[in-house]
Amino acid sequence: MAPVETTYPEETLRQRLAGARWILAVAAAGLAATVWADMLAPLPAAAIGLAILAAAALPASRRPLVVIASARRGEPSPVRLGVEERLTALVRALPEAALLLDPRGTVLVANARAIGIAASVRVGDPVSFAVRVPEVLEAIRAATRDGVPHRIEFAERVPIDRWLRADIVPIRSGDGREGKATEALLVSFVDLTQQRRVEQMRVDFIANASHELRTPLASLSGFIETLQGPARNDAHARERFLKIMGEQARRMSRLIEDLLSLSRIELNAHVMPEAAVDLVAVVGHVRDTLSPLGHERGVEIGFANSVGPVTVRGDRDELIRLFENLVENAMKYGGSGGRVEISIGRAENDVVVGVRDFGPGIAPEHVPRLTERFYRVDTAHSREQGGTGLGLAIVKHIVARHRGRLGIESTPGEGATFSVRLSGQFHQDEKSDVGTAA
Template sequence: MALGESSQLAEDTLRERLVGARWILGAAALGLGGAVWTDALDPSVAFVIGALVAGAALLPARKRPVAAALARFSGEPKPVRTEERLPALVRALPDPALLLDARGTVLAANLSAVGLLASVRVGDPVSFAMRVPEVLEAIRASAADGVARRIEFAERVPIDRWLRADIVPIRPGPARDGAPTEAVLLGFVDLTPQRRVEQMRVDFIANASHELRTPLASLSGFIETLQGPARNDANARERFLKIMGEQARRMSRLIDDLLSLSRIELNAHLRPEAEIDLVSVISHVRDALGPLGRERGVEIAFEHPQPPVNVRGDRDELIRVFENLVENALKYGGAGGRVEIAIAREGGDAVVSVRDYGPGIAPEHVPRLTERFYRVDTAHSREQGGTGLGLAIVKHIVARHRGKLGIESVPGEGSTFSVRLSATLPADHKGK
């Protein structure tokens, strides 16, 4: 028999017994009355006993105590009171949230809120943990008039971040105008990623426009000069045409890099599955950039374990990654006269490092090196033909290969750029 059916049967049985008890008690009351009538019992004593018996007989057979007893017997949990439910719900929310009373005292805080507001404490006023006047005023206003509010604000300490505060008053019982506010729910939404993406988009458009406008302005100026004052000047024409060719190539590289970024981002969710030998890829890059190294008087050293060192990837994209890293080392770190490329196995990973012995990079620049159009030295980068997109392309390609890009640099000692990829066994070693 199911638990519900047995509970109902027991309750019906108890109710029947209570009804039977009423008849017995009623009969006893009549018997007392008869005893008084026949002078068998003192009238005053009979009156007291009869009143007690009649009161017991008239008690209703209420269902609630029976149901409660059965609930205790069956092990059913006790109902949770409303004042206990709200803090529990707030603590279960995934986003930062605080439960406040009408005066702004913190009644409950979840773990996300503690992570956001480190000084928040239950029992303290919310103003102890949050010192944003707009939010505090909105909490007071919502507690007074019962109207929900939404406030966006920025914080600069300890880091720059943008947040949205949602203030929702909570009233007891059905919602009605004029009902007092019992509590206030204060929730937070982190807008920082969204704002940063918007800022990056604005910066990207501005930087791309600037990078394209500069060579276009140079080309337009030289064309006007060749059509005017330098029309018959052969020396000026040769000099200007050389500069125009350099500017046109720079613009072409910039457009190629932008298109490459677009293609990589379009396929970022698709991990390449071809088996590629890193030793072969690095050897190709070294041979391709050998003339540039000799031109600048820089030796390119390459150290690797016994081939092959295989990874899952796209050969052309991996060549692009290491060409960018080695070319940067030759152009910006070639003052040391040596660039070292090394492949090492670390557990199940293959790590390719490119080290130079140049001037190095200041620590404040390192976290931003992979941003689009970010340059440590803008003038020197443009002199070297850089577009400001090389490391951004490297970062996106490595991310598509589910790898990691590492950057270490000490001013005056040089820089090391490393790429970590999951290694695979070559075909002739599988199954051995």
């Protein structure tokens, strides 16, 4: 059978040749993508990131485009993104708070974590609007001039104590050699607060424990020597000394517990609790828990709520500890009045919890120092009552962590009132146990 000869118009041939060239081009592009993917796979992510940063420093006319391509079947077609978009995504993905600045100090990119460090940071504003630390601003200017990375550690006291480290890294065009102008600056912030608080907690614990434990330990040692020596066969002395030794041991246990509680609260002082807590339920729980102790001491605990249900943002266990300390303090030092009153009221948008006793009161010169560690108005009376000198210090730090305010009012002979003011959410449409209870 003779072969069949087929002919095509000239236009059809041109179209088919163009289609063949397009297929070859796609095949070559896929092969190239596969080869480049195999070559780049062993490179660390950091090296790729540095390459992106270096490319960003090139003039706009010389900046390459990053092509995201996939050689796998069924995946979307290649997407072409500019280096600027990739650089923005890289800064936003950094695990630490970070800002990208131009040489004049204008914010080009800010990731979400930077808002936690500088709440007023905005793209397009000078960095001095968000960072008001002179040492950091001077380091940014120095890094722009000399092209050398700088590291600065600094502390912030408002609204809370916080320690930070700023790393300023200049980005230069080309190979980064001297003489090249700085095109951008990457400023990252590391929060050192937790580390510093742990260090301070260790130092304070050792200092406080060594100071306050010295007296009970000396007493225990003396009683033990006496029981081993002269009072070895004295049953009456043995019973008396063992009772005192038990009291001293319990005092040391309370002291260590209070020191550890205070250290834990200070460690998290920079982190405000976010859980919703029913404040009325917390205060009611404290009243119910301490009522038996009040009966033993002949002190009546009253409770008056004039605002109805109210919710606060906080840590329930810490709030219970706060009000327990205040009520116990009122019973210890104001119990001679026979009554302690707990009240919940409202001041603008805040809730105020007051604890009032009707004892001898506190002299004005002592009031400013009441929340200091181990400060006692009457040391002997405090130790007789089982106090460690840390109760009001714990109260102060819990109130500070909840971004509240502690108030102390006292008139000698008329008792004292300790008030805690917190931001609250009121629920007037619900029924509450409003009134006074014993």
